[in-house]
Amino acid sequence: MNRDSLVGDIVIVGGGPAGLTTALALIERVPRARARLVVIERDVYPRDKICAGAISGFGDKIHAAMDVRVDVDGEAMHGHAVRNSKGLSIARPGDVARVIRRETYDAALADIARSRGVRIEQGCAVRSISAPRADNTVAVETSKGTFNACAVIGADGVGSVVRRAIGAKASGLRAQVVEVDTEPVESDVARDLLHFDTSDPSLAGYAWDFATRVRGERLVCRGVYKLVRDGDRATDGPDVSALLDERLARMGLDPERYRHKRFAERGFSAMDVLSTDHVVLVGEAAGIDPLSGEGIGPAIEYGALAGDFLAKNLGGSLRGWTARVRRSRLAVDLMVRAAIVGGYYGGPLRPVIDGALARTGAPLEALGDLFGGRAPKVSSVARAGIASLRAAFAAATTG
Ligand SMILES: Cc1cc2nc3c(=O)[nH]c(=O)nc-3n(C[C@H](O)[C@H](O)[C@H](O)COP(=O)(O)OP(=O)(O)OC[C@H]3O[C@@H](n4cnc5c(N)ncnc54)[C@H](O)[C@@H]3O)c2cc1C
Known part of the structure; x- marks a missing residue:
């Protein structure tokens, strides 16, 4: 790599769904940011990511709002089937997700980003990030040289080097x-x-x-x-x-x-600090759904949110990102899922949820609509609520 290619003072570490969506969302709002932006990806596309590849309709909708359509081979999903101690429950409310292969999906998303002018430095691993320096930048040390950055976006997944560099606590989940x-x-x-x-x-x-x-x-x-x-x-x-x-x-x-x-x-924890003056964490580096491990849709949502946040805050401190995430729809969604974890896995919610699913497909219908990016029907929510109350009563009266 020659010296010129090390230019880029907005450095996105990681070219998965979170990093690439952040880049796309930022240049959509601030087109001139292209000249300053670089995505650094450790691997070379097409690269695999261990993942079952179920991407929610909601995630696809966020991309569609940015005019991003990742058109790859996949399997369309129209509902959920849940097998629990009470049997098998099925609901098929419509389009809920598609199952893609990350090898092709991430490469296609990277192609879209490149076609819009995003520079991606592949085969380049970030090793460390310095403390802030006197000129108000941080040094991003990579396997190919040093970037002097005013903003670093940690989109480097579960083993995030950026997360470690800012001393963020390891999440509890x-x-x-x-x-x-x-x-x-x-x-x-x-x-x-x-x-x-x-x-x-x-x-x-x-x-x-x-x-x-x-x-x-x-x-x-x-x-x-x-x-x-x-x-x-x-x-x-x-x-x-x-x-x-x-x-x-x-x-x-x-x-x-x-x-x-x-x-x-x-998993996401609302207590985690996700930013410093120069660094923000997005996607799995920040934390995703601990209940099901769904991370692609949340990574896309983090990216869209971060693009907007960066557009408003570049040039100043990025410390407000943690508060911005905590106020977001995404955080509420992840916190609800985190709250269910303790109750369902080995807790008192299990007989209630399993019992409700045995009574009606309504909870799965509502879940499918939410996952698909649609408001759940009032009738599904009402039926799910009644079934849960009945299951809770049954669980309480049978000990
Ligand atoms: C077995 C398994 C199954 C899963 N199934 C699903 C599923 O069906 N549906 C779903 O929604 N989620 C699923 N997930 C979760 C999902 O894979 C992740 O949450 C999602 O990929 C997170 O996206 P991301 O962009 O934050 O990070 P990633 O997709 O992990 O992308 C991070 C990128 O950063 C790069 N990188 C890492 N370190 C560095 C570095 N030091 N320098 C430069 N680049 C670096 C990596 O190469 C990678 O390209 C699954 C996870 C696992 C483990």
Whole structure:
């Protein structure tokens, strides 16, 4: 790399959905920011990211509002199927999500960003970020040289170097996740449903099966998600890889045939500090949904919010980002999901939610509408509320 390519005083670290959406949202509001902006990506596109690839209709809608359409091969999802201790509940309220492969999706999103004038430095790893210097910049040290930045956007995912550099606390909610891609089996639910299995009471988490297309082949991505709470050790409770193998064997699949892809996730905590004068954290570097591990839609939402925030605050301190996130719809959504975690995984909400799902598909209808980016129908919310009250009464009276 020559010296000129190290120009860029607005440095976005990480070219996943959060980083690329931040870049797109910022240049939409401030087109001249293109000349100052660089996205630094450690890998080279097309690069994979361990992920089941279910992207909510809501995430796609945020992109559509920015005139961004990531047109890649995928599977359309029209509802959810949840298997719990009480049986299988299904609701199909319409378009709720699509399942894409991150290898192609992220590369296509990067192509869109480049076509709009965003500079992406690939194969370049950020190693450290200095304390603020006398000239009001920070030094971003990378494998290819140093960028002098007035603003650094940490969009570098669960293992964020930027998060560590600003001394942000490790979030209390982390997850261990493992997945494989297999052929379909007879017991699978319909391919247009996102299937979650919460029937194992020993697991603070769930198993999933999402139809997926790998280079045109119709496969199923299957995995296990386990939450690790503050104070828990990662080795406490069942091992996700062993659980996945047992599940595959029960389906008649030979576990030896499939390569486990294992990774961590970071849940959002409203107590976390997400910014300093020069640095903001977005996407999984900031924290995503701890209940389900959904992170692509939230990463897109963080990006849209950050683009707007940067457009208003570049040149001044960025410290207000933490408060901006806490006031956002996104934070309310993530806090509600975080609040359900304690109650559902091993808590008193489990019989209520499972009981309500056994009574009616209304809660899943409302969830599907929300996930799809639509307001849930009043009738679904009302029916879900009544079913929950009945399930709570039943749980209380049966001890
Ligand atoms: C097994 C598994 C399944 C999942 N399934 C789903 C799902 O179905 N639906 C869903 O919504 N979410 C899912 N998630 C979560 C989702 O993958 C993430 O939350 C989401 O990718 C976060 O987006 P991001 O842009 O914040 O970070 P990432 O997508 O992680 O992007 C970060 C980018 O930063 C780059 N980077 C990292 N460090 C550096 C560095 N030092 N220098 C430069 N670049 C760097 C990385 O190469 C990467 O490109 C899953 C996660 C796992 C582990």
